């Protein structure tokens with residue numbers, strides 16, 4: 091379908107992580123630049139781009155579900171499946187109805203050009219070459235007018251090969267973005283009004299480009315006047331320079347928020363996962379962060395039901411998370427991945443056991459988050475407001491707390507000091523000072 095203004099229409103759907111969201115935002119800009127008209131995913135479109143995820147079986151199943159949905163509501167659309175699942179399961183994806191392009195991670199940022207050059211392929215076009223290790227640039231900024239925060243990708247891929255993880259295959263080996271290219275995008279994003287940038291990548295702490303490391307990226311971003319906040323999306327525990335939280339404790343644009351994946355609170359499970367630290371090392375590290383950075387928010391990821399995880403080992407994880415200074419956690423059920431080493435390990439847990447362990451950790455996670463929120467009641471925090479809905483304005487603090495105030499003035503994308511007063515579910519209610 092060509093729109094009334096004769097432009098080819100294109101819509102987008104992103105599955106998976108923040109990095110995928112960041113990439114979709116840049117890809118949207120490249121389609122707009124090439125003369126396509128962007129429409130909402132629910133509207134009819136000539137081309138539908140689905141940025142896929144393969145981190146769990148659910149991520150894989152979501153692609154199939156979405157393709158079926160597109161075919162139901164938008165049967166004339168040609169579908170492009172791009173990204174991680176396209177990289178590792180290309181043949182399987184070409185069998186889905188109306189899929190015209192399957193493009194893996196090496197070429198997915200060129201999808202606008204690919205669609206323009208080959209708009210009506212007779213057969214599904216598969217472009218999923220091996221991913222190179224070269225440093226990369228991104229020609230379009232991930233400007234996202236629907237959100238106040240914008241993501242900025244600085245790195246891709248991973249060399250760690252944790253045994254449960256397919257990422258080194260789906261996203262390739264670790265590589266870094268050209269240093270100046272990061273700054274060019276950061277300036278474009280702040281010029282477009284984004285005052286908070288979230289540094290994204292697969293293993294951002296391993297950033298290395300011509301002698302520049304992760305702290306150099308932070309230093310350079312701090313110099314951009316219009317940029318008020320720098321948040322780090324997730325960082326591997328063994329890659330965090332101590333200078334990072336020394337910096338957080340002083341006047342800095344760095345948010346007092348670290349998301350550091352733990353994955354298990356049992357040393358034998360960590361070793362089987364091929365993680366690079368013991369529980370003691372992890373604990374000493376986050377305790378140091380907690381002692382150094384006032385009101386810091388520490389989040390983590392944890393996997394339940396890893397092959398061979400006994401009840402005692404799970405209990406060790408639960409105990410660890412209860413006692414450690416961790417303020418929230420994301421709980422993932424173990425999911426066997428085709429290319430990951432753990433797929434051949436014995437001792438797979440049954441779904442009821444995995445569900446029960448997830449439930450226990452989720453409940454604990456809610457209690458820990460509430461404890462963190464309680465510790466902040468009666469304090470003043472600077473909030474970047476994001477949304478005004480039904481007379482209620484909501485936004486986020488640098489230490490990752492969602493705050494609501496009764497306010498009718500449109501203060502979206504403005505900072506205000508708020509006195510935090512009471513907890514309402516996952517939100518702290520407060521009053522603008």
Ligand code: SF4
Nearest residue numbers: 248250251252255257
């Ligand atoms: S650090 Fe481990 S879990 Fe994270 S992307 Fe690399 S291999 Fe996967």
